[in-house]
Amino acid sequence: MSVSMLSTFIKPMHPEGRKFVAIAAAITLVLFLICEPLGWIGAGLTVWVYYFFRDPARTTPVRRLADGTVSDTLVVSPADGIISLLEQAVPPAELNLGDAPMTRISVFMNVFNCHVNRAPIGGKITEIAYREGKFLNAALDKASVDNERNGMTIEMADGRRLGVVQIAGLVARRILCEVKTGQMINTGERFGLIRFGSRLDVYLPAGVEPLVALGQTMVAGETVLADLSGTEPARSGGIR
Structure with missing residues (x-):
């Protein structure tokens, strides 16, 4: 089984993180409506929240x-x-x-x-x-x-x-x-x-x-x- 380039960067997310990503995305939308530069800051924060709650597969040695x-x-x-x-x-x-x-x-x-x-x-x-x-x-x-x-x-x-x-x-x-x-x-x-x-x-x-x-x-x-x-x-x- 080979590892794709996409799977190297995009990981599954733990269910605990879904509500936090949703909140961050909603705030980002509001920030874009208020001021576009602030919206991009919010977008970066949303990506970080997803990244924090990532849940990658691991290979456990035996x-x-x-x-x-x-x-x-x-x-x-x-x-x-x-x-x-x-x-x-x-x-x-x-x-x-x-x-x-x-x-x-x-x-x-x-x-x-x-x-x-x-x-x-x-x-x-x-x-x-x-x-x-x-x-x-x-x-x-x-x-x-x-x-x-x-x-x-x-x-x-x-x-x-x-x-x-x-x-x-x-x-x-x-x-x-x-x-x-x-x-x-x-x-x-x-x-x-x-x-x-x-x-x-x-x-x-x-x-x-x-x-x-x-x-x-x-x-x-x-x-x-x-x-x-x-x-x-x-x-x-x-x-x-």
């Missing part, structure tokens, strides 16, 4: 074993953006992951990133918990504790559990989670969206080393964060 079977052990990024934090941290209590520090990988999304969120690993959703909070800059470490958030715990077939948390940012005002407790989810499957600049945290199971570095660019559903069955040590990176 590990194929020597016998030809597929092993669902690759943890993928839940969001587009950059790795802003990579550290040991106690997961939020509502995830029921215990009080021991786990490796936390934070992916920061700016207003130009695709904001559709995808499951970092496949399994059963055992916990979903929403917490009200502040709207601090999502790049800050304390945003994991102080900001509005929605957490989800995924239990894999081998019993290990992984946490993923949607965190509202400075201008984010709505976290959307489209899955339910008890539901099965596949790696890379869409599960939610955050409007306008935010962050996602992934808490890896004990003993799993991250395969990404601070500042690295992530692609939701595609970039591998870690391998649950891997023995490779944690990576570091350098800016080139």
Whole structure:
């Protein structure tokens, strides 16, 4: 299957964005009636709103074993953006992951990133918990504790559990989670969206080393964060 030039630039839009595009288009029409230069500014804003809510298809990698079977052990990024934090941290209590520090990988999304969120690993959703909070800059470490958030715990077939948390940012005002407790989810499957600049945290199971570095660019559903069955040590990176 080949990728057309048109599909490279025109992406499907998440249903959440339709009303915002409609509002922006209506405002643009009014601006054109008032003053044509203002109308063109509105047209640019409308295109940006569509672009913000884009929902492109993604190709999620899998590990194929020597016998030809597929092993669902690759943890993928839940969001587009950059790795802003990579550290040991106690997961939020509502995830029921215990009080021991786990490796936390934070992916920061700016207003130009695709904001559709995808499951970092496949399994059963055992916990979903929403917490009200502040709207601090999502790049800050304390945003994991102080900001509005929605957490989800995924239990894999081998019993290990992984946490993923949607965190509202400075201008984010709505976290959307489209899955339910008890539901099965596949790696890379869409599960939610955050409007306008935010962050996602992934808490890896004990003993799993991250395969990404601070500042690295992530692609939701595609970039591998870690391998649950891997023995490779944690990576570091350098800016080139």
